[in-house]
Amino acid sequence: MPSKPKLPNPLNIKTSKLPKPPLPPALKRTPKPVETGDDVTLGQAAAGGGTSVVAWIDERTAGSGFLRGFMFRKVPKGTNWWYTLGSATMFAFVSQAVTGIFLAMFYDPNPTQAYESMRHVNNEVFLGEFVHGMHKWGATVMTVLLFVHMARTFVFGAYKYPRELNWVVGVILLMMTMVMGFTGYLLPFDQRSFWATVVGVNLNGTGPIVGPYLADFLRGGSEFGATTLSRFYAVHMMLVPGIIGALIGAHLYLVAKLGTSAPPWMKPKDVAGDEKQI
Amino acid sequence: MDARQKEKYLREYSAMKAAGKPFFPYAVGKDGLMACIVMIVIILMSLFLGAELGPKADPTTTSYVPRPEWYFFFLFEVLRVIKPPDLVFVATLGIPNIALGLLVLLPFYDRGPERRPERRPVAMIAMLLTIVAMTYLTLLGAFAGSPITIDEEVPAKYQYGKEVAANSGCLGCHKFGENGNDGPGPNLSEIGARLPKQAIERTLDNPTPPMPSFKSMPPEQKKALVEFLGQLR
Amino acid sequence: MPSETDKKKSKYTADRGWPGAFEGETLTRRGFMTGVAMGAGGVASAMFGLPALGFALGPIFSKTEHRALLDVGSTDDFDGETYVPVVITTTAGIGQAGKTLLYIRENSKPTKKQPWPYVAISTRCAHLGCPVRYIEAARSFICPCHGGTYDFEGGVTGGPPVRPLDRFTTVVKNGRVYVGERFSVNSQLERVSTRDAGEHVDGLWQILYPPRPTT
Numbered sequence A: 001m002p003s004k005p006k007l008p009n010p011l012n013i014k015t016s017k018l019p020k021p022p023l024p025p026a027l028k029r030t031p032k033p034v035e036t037g038d039d040v041t042l043g044q045a046a047a048g049g050g051t052s053v054v055a056w057i058d059e060r061t062a063g064s065g066f067l068r069g070f071m072f073r074k075v076p077k078g079t080n081w082w083y084t085l086g087s088a089t090m091f092a093f094v095s096q097a098v099t100g101i102f103l104a105m106f107y108d109p110n111p112t113q114a115y116e117s118m119r120h121v122n123n124e125v126f127l128g129e130f131v132h133g134m135h136k137w138g139a140t141v142m143t144v145l146l147f148v149h150m151a152r153t154f155v156f157g158a159y160k161y162p163r164e165l166n167w168v169v170g171v172i173l174l175m176m177t178m179v180m181g182f183t184g185y186l187l188p189f190d191q192r193s194f195w196a197t198v199v200g201v202n203l204n205g206t207g208p209i210v211g212p213y214l215a216d217f218l219r220g221g222s223e224f225g226a227t228t229l230s231r232f233y234a235v236h237m238m239l240v241p242g243i244i245g246a247l248i249g250a251h252l253y254l255v256a257k258l259g260t261s262a263p264p265w266m267k268p269k270d271v272a273g274d275e276k277q278i
Numbered sequence B: 001m002d003a004r005q006k007e008k009y010l011r012e013y014s015a016m017k018a019a020g021k022p023f024f025p026y027a028v029g030k031d032g033l034m035a036c037i038v039m040i041v042i043i044l045m046s047l048f049l050g051a052e053l054g055p056k057a058d059p060t061t062t063s064y065v066p067r068p069e070w071y072f073f074f075l076f077e078v079l080r081v082i083k084p085p086d087l088v089f090v091a092t093l094g095i096p097n098i099a100l101g102l103l104v105l106l107p108f109y110d111r112g113p114e115r116r117p118e119r120r121p122v123a124m125i126a127m128l129l130t131i132v133a134m135t136y137l138t139l140l141g142a143f144a145g146s147p148i149t150i151d152e153e154v155p156a157k158y159q160y161g162k163e164v165a166a167n168s169g170c171l172g173c174h175k176f177g178e179n180g181n182d183g184p185g186p187n188l189s190e191i192g193a194r195l196p197k198q199a200i201e202r203t204l205d206n207p208t209p210p211m212p213s214f215k216s217m218p219p220e221q222k223k224a225l226v227e228f229l230g231q232l233r
Numbered sequence C: 001m002p003s004e005t006d007k008k009k010s011k012y013t014a015d016r017g018w019p020g021a022f023e024g025e026t027l028t029r030r031g032f033m034t035g036v037a038m039g040a041g042g043v044a045s046a047m048f049g050l051p052a053l054g055f056a057l058g059p060i061f062s063k064t065e066h067r068a069l070l071d072v073g074s075t076d077d078f079d080g081e082t083y084v085p086v087v088i089t090t091t092a093g094i095g096q097a098g099k100t101l102l103y104i105r106e107n108s109k110p111t112k113k114q115p116w117p118y119v120a121i122s123t124r125c126a127h128l129g130c131p132v133r134y135i136e137a138a139r140s141f142i143c144p145c146h147g148g149t150y151d152f153e154g155g156v157t158g159g160p161p162v163r164p165l166d167r168f169t170t171v172v173k174n175g176r177v178y179v180g181e182r183f184s185v186n187s188q189l190e191r192v193s194t195r196d197a198g199e200h201v202d203g204l205w206q207i208l209y210p211p212r213p214t215t
Helices: A041-063 A063-073 A081-103 A112-124 A128-155 A164-186 A191-205 A211-220 A227-259 B003-018 B023-049 B070-081 B085-106 B121-143 B156-167 B197-205 B221-231 C006-010 C030-061 C204-208
Strands: C071-075 C085-088 C099-106 C118-122 C134-135 C140-142 C156-158 C167-173 C175-186
Touching: A041 A063, A081 A128, A081 B023, A081 C204, A112 A128, A128 A164, A128 B070, A128 B121, A164 A191, A164 B085, A191 A211, A191 B023, A191 B085, A211 A227, A211 B156, B023 C134, B070 B085, B070 B121, B156 B221, B156 C204, B197 B221, C071 C085, C099 C175, C118 C175
Parallel strands: none
Antiparallel strands: C071 C175, C085 C099, C099 C118, C118 C167, C134 C140, C167 C175
């Protein structure tokens, strides 16, 4: 049996072998620990104190190794602006989460009150319509970014070995984002919300055998009722955001573990081996 | 990809990665700038487009024309263009779920080692077709007019006839420009060029089923309607 | 002497040559604890998971309460020639969202299939539930969403709807018209059980959309 060649294993991030972080010189200096004495200036004491706090936390969490591994891992040459779409989508999600929390402080998921509570947000709350607008248009921006990010991954062939699983996680994130769009639709409870939801629920109801049960589950009964709105609200602000958060974590872990894909037209200049043509 | 191709990819990738730059601050810097652009876009959209609410939800309406948000227009249009009742399930859940399934399973049926777009013609053509189809359906959905108004401009003397046409349910089965449903009746956008006024009036009185007869319509309304239809060309 | 394969198949740990095996023992401590860990985790998760799932799914199987008959007007308000729109409250306590619109006319010729004295037609499109409107001039119902059209009886004349418009039962008491429950009709306008929009009640397709226990 021929002995197996020893393969380089790029899938293991070894923090010890990472290069020095390219920090500005001012940050590279490690402040000395706090000393007592008359000649210690306030700045030195503060810097020393900060260092001790960080050191204290690091001693108990060993977080610096992970952070160094994550932040200073290398990214192949040629990664361009197209590679920022994923993080931009995530940023849009964070913006949605924050604006959503503040909208939830004023929103009342009750069929008789929902519309009035949103009108109150729009007309009377300070910056109300602005934050409401950020949430509404943030959904559009997030959806668009998600599709462009997916198109980039497709064109660059970045879903291929070894990143297949990350593609699957990404498509589930796309589905979850669509679910967010659909469940968020009903909440302002205007005409568009109501009829889009009627159509959306009935659409699920057209599935053979299970469809009618699915529609009843979404409505919380056989007709649009008192609990339909709170059902959509709970799904929109707890269940699906939780799933999205967890999946973004998995997505990021896989990106860090497998490395950011190189653009397909980039080729290594000096790779040892027998197949250097192409 | 077989084991040899996998090994080759990993070897090449590790070399490219080693020659690369650290994630922080190079990639993070770009990400941060992009995040700023994203937030500026969201804030500008919020400021200029606002978040105005429509009229309050009312299940008893007979005049509201439900339309989804723009990013669901392509699904909405699929529901409109697939007419046979037996295919409703295909339009509502079948096509979207098949598309989603193909998307999820992509890395499992496209397993070739080639990553350069110009050397993956099948994948690129498939993507282009998908984008064209979705754009086309989105545009159709966006311009799908209401079946209770006719947007087309007409001279003032045909205005009354236009209102009669809009309020008489013609649009339920006929198209007038962008308004109305494509079928079961023929497109009436240029009916005046194909039929003389007398023929239009005869058809209104004695139509082919399932079109209902408009014999009982008040004469002045019918006259205006025939005048309006006769000038469409 | 048992053969190699017998040894592997034996249920006694001693026969299988596992270290630390006891005579007559069929399960190791480690195997037992693995089972306990898996089982306890599963049971503990099921103890919060199943009640929560049942809670969420409960409304599907709960019996819908039979609503009292609703007075919609005097018998003089309706005739057999045209439809009169009437708003009724189907779900109490949620304001406008619990109301719905019906079109009512007199059933001039009650038949065995349609014994109701008045025809009360629901305005929910049988395709996906959009609000249809009645057009007097065409004596038709037209849906504004995906192109469904219906004739005077509510039968489909065009577009994707899968069955005629739903109806409501009606009774006359002391010169007043009362509206009862909603029901669906098939293409022959025969009464079938109440369905949601988009569910077929004709032909082979109806096998895929069985009536539900709730309604």
